[in-house]
Amino acid sequence: MMYEKHTRKKPLALIADDDLSLRLSMKAALKKFDFDVLEAENGRQALTLFNAEKPDFILLDVIMPEMDGFEVCAAIRKSLHGRYPQILMVTGLDDVDSTARAFEVGANDFVSKPINWVMLGHRARYMLRAGYAFRELYMSQSRLAKTQELAKLGNWQIDLKSLEFHCSSEASRLLRLDTGKAPVSLDDFLAPIMGHEKDKVRKEMDDAVKARKNMSVSYSVLYPDGTQKHILNQGEILFNENGMPEMMLGVVQDVSQLKRAEEEIIHLAFYDGLTGLANRMLFLDRLDMAIKDATRNNQKFALLFLDLDRFKRINDTLGHHMGDLLLKQVAEKMQACIRCTDLATRGAMDSSEPTISRLAGDEFTIILSNIRSPESAAVVARRLIKEISTEYDLDGQEVSVSASIGISVFPNDGQTADILLRNADSAMYNAKNSGKNQFQFYIESLNIVATERFSLERDLARAIDRDEFVLYFQPQIDLATRKIVGAEALIRWMHPQKGMVPPDKFIHVAEESGLIIEINKWVLLKACSQSNEWVKDGFPALSIAVNLSGYKFAHQNIVESIRDVLQVTRLDPGNIEVEITETILMQETEETIETLKQIKDLGVRIALDDFGTGYSSLSYLTTFPVDVIKIDRSFVIGSTMHKNNRIIIKAIIAMGHSLGKKILAEGIETEEQFELLKEYGCDEAQGYYFKAPVPATEFTRLLKKGAL
Template sequence: MNTKNLIHKKLEHELELYKMMVNASLDSITLIDRGYKYLIVTDAYTRARQLKKEEILNHTVADVWGEKIFEEIIKSKLDECFSGKTVSHIAAYEFKKNEISYIETVYTPCFTSGSKASYAVVISHNITELKKSQEKIEALAYYDSLTNLPSRPLFLDRLYHEITKANRKGKSVAVFFFDLDEFKKTNDTFGHSAGDKLLTNVGDRLKKYLRETDTIARPGGTINLDEKNNSDYLARIGGDEFTFIIPDVSDKRATTRIAERILNIFKEPFEILDREIFISTSIGIAFYPDDGDDVETLLKNADTAMYKAKSKGKNNFQYYSPDMNQRAKERVKVETKLRYAIKNSDLQLYYQPQYNIDNAKMTGMEALIRWEDKELGMVSPKDFIPLAEETGMIIEIGDWVINSACHQGKVWHDQGFNDLNLGVNLSVRQFFDPNLVDKIKSAIETSQFDPNFLELEITETAMMHDTEGAMKIINEIKSMGIKISLDDFGTGYSSLVHLKLFPVDMLKIDQVFIRNADLNGRDGAIISSMIDMCHKLNIKAVAEGVETIESLSFLKDNRCHFAQGFFFSPPIPVEKFEDLLYCSN
């Protein structure tokens, strides 16, 4: 064999080795000429595309991928490569239905002669597993593990980008800030697992109702990684707080319709652990740039507007206005002072007497909390009790009230007024405190107050929140000899089922029916019906808010058992109440 043949054979052998080496690569490798025609393809490429070699070789890229994808994505990359540049590109492909593959592709120019690239070597590497790992890390960092919604960091990042875009385009951005009304009561009543399930269901319902856009291309096509689903603008940023961005707002009136839609989707109950739970939401809305030109200010002002919605009775939406900031600051101030008042024992108990209507004899008193601050003066319970409920301070306040009232009741009993009943209010959150019964037992044991003279006043709201749980708690309380009073009857759900189910000893007719009542009209008919119902159910009727002799006479004529109100005495501090006791005696 001559030298020329030996060299030729050696080259053929080396070429075979190169082919084996290239084909052994897990990466897809192709050689494309300037006419966009495939000249060489590896086995990995044919496997990835699920095509035979003869379906690819000597065919153009447009033939293999389709004209649309070639023109929109691949052609520009090849042209840049043929100009002499190495080009890198990442895209998502759906080679199989509902199976996304992420491919990193590098286009490298090949020069045979002259300054023009004759070919492009295209190497594609499947980075799907790497992408999935990155997505898992990103999910942990940027998505809420409970609802799978974006979390606060991702929301703030998206809001920043939308503000930046709006600034360039001269557009507006709306930020919705909303949280669930009385969510803490749901947690306290049904437990944290039910609360978590509720949050998940709320997130799912919100995603369903918010406008969505399709982001997945047809099988065999690509996915634009920059496309977003509009529900991605929804986020859970903490606790029961949700936010939503509306970009490119041209007409602010459109946000009203969206807010109303969000409120409406809460009208249907949520099925949680075989229970129907009703819950509403309060929404605050702020706009860029009118209500803030940066992320922090915009979110803070939307939050402020949300608290305004809560102060207006919850289950509504409010637009931010500058004067809200002052009220928000005042709220923070009151909250801070209330915490110090609890810590420093600055709260007081006032007592309002109750009288037997038939013989005008004092039969007991209701303990009512009062707070006088050096700077704020006398703060109305209407201003600080809802705040204490929201922040959870009501549990600590309620514990102090029961203990203080029982100790004071024991003092008066020891002074000879040992036939007086003592009424103490329980808030909804306090009523469902898992340690309530033990705390009541402790207060009675520590104070040595006779439990047969203790009346715990519970609202209808507490009873309807969890009927089964409420029944168990009430039975435990009554087993100690304590009486149960249904407070504010007629203002809440007013379900006669409560009177049928629960062993209530007393029913308190709310002052809204008594004060300024038309006793000869509808008001009088309602009051007399309530009293008559109490007699038939063997429940004692207590009228609140009695301020005139006419009201008292009407109540006496209709056989109401007990009454309290300014006609007899307003709530007064311990010293004055003792004077009243001795005068009555």
């Protein structure tokens, strides 16, 4: 029936009327206008003929036996092929109710008796043409809807005067919008867009209207079931006769498959197919970027060139398949090793990821951005050698392999990609020639420094077992009475050959090697034990401040360490104060806040050390659970000479007191500084003016004096 107007030579009409004379007159009128005609004398016969012949035009009398015209019309419209035929109902001249009902049951038009036979043929031809047009329009809409469905495409429009929004059912289905409750609004339309991209899309639409230009923007949407899709949204402005923007029309399309294809193409172009690491092309691009960033920010970075020792022998002996398996396993070890060690080698605020790449064969490179010092690169190189130098199971075949690494450092060892790569390669060959399974810097002097650094790390690992650490204590004074109210516990290392090693010489080594966690535990235990000793000796309970390393603070299990020490020593938690710096607060904020809250739950106080030297000190006071603010010594030392220092100190004290925090000044060295801080209302202080850090035995003698 869909295309019968093209297959029939003449249109087919069905006349249904119980009056034979009327049927003959109707038939004659339609024949003159080139219709083929079928006749039915009652409603049921008319319905049977319709289902069998599927006519294009139907003339129905309202009053007929067995089924009246209304019933026949309603039945036709409900049938499979009843959508398109044109139905003309015949009613009485003054039968208004019948006319209204005719339209309700699906009639296209009506004609009143007596009938104008000449006009009947014209009306039939006109209705037939309208029916064909309606059918073609519906089919066109159906094809468009199906095409949009197949193309995952929908359309939308905004009236720029009334701001009314409308989107097609295809667009609603594509974005999985709920259209059952109310019309879809622009907010509904944008709701599935992920995160900050929503504001970007709104801005793109606004900018397109203001600039009178087309719009094209892509973004991600998140469906309620967690599925994520990529959408391309394109819009065009329509203007009225005065050239003013009148409407914005647009289409949305699901381009997720295209996006995945693009990502796969990019991956094939820039990543090694065997190991999944960056390939040579991507490595060179990242190396150029590292050079530009380091030059702009006055930073250093290291390039590590790694080559497997005796890999060719494994390849030749066991075959290339086994060699490929080995390369994949080595690449996995490298990635795991870099993830574990890289954070210790770079600045706290550096968030760039190291680039690990496979250049060719068994050659790999690693870019370590913004390193603290060349020795930091040596830390990574040493651990890589340790992790890689092990046995590998290659389909049941056990093989061993080691690695040699060359290191070049920007800018000392070169300021272009070619020179840095060549020098790292040269250093790697020096490592191979020196016995393999080791690393070498391009500059020999750095090898000496690295050797000394690892000698220090080796001795540091033995220091706890050999009881080489000691705690010194610096008194904290109540400024109003000059009485000792607390002490800061400070670690010292009594090296058997080098003598006393200050913290600034070994703490960073302990952090990079992971030994800092054990050292923090030792400091906590010794400080709490000593506090207990003083209480047992009859001295008033003191607040002992423990300055813990902030290295990976939220991952040190600090809370568990404090809890264990408190259980062992039975010390009142209120007598322990954990000092943190603003550097700690800048790390992984949510995890850090949670760790600090758990420390507070134990009853331990928290002090913010070096206050005023960080990036956003004020926000920390309301965000983090801090009890004590320690004014950094840099402000105190210059307070008598610089007016701005005094202004800052007064502001810190006033602000801290308004928030209910205790204020302690560090680094007081003169009588004048002491009087100034006292005048400003500072609560407590410490510094060489009162006493330098001293061993526990000497601190006991200070406690006997009571005041300084």
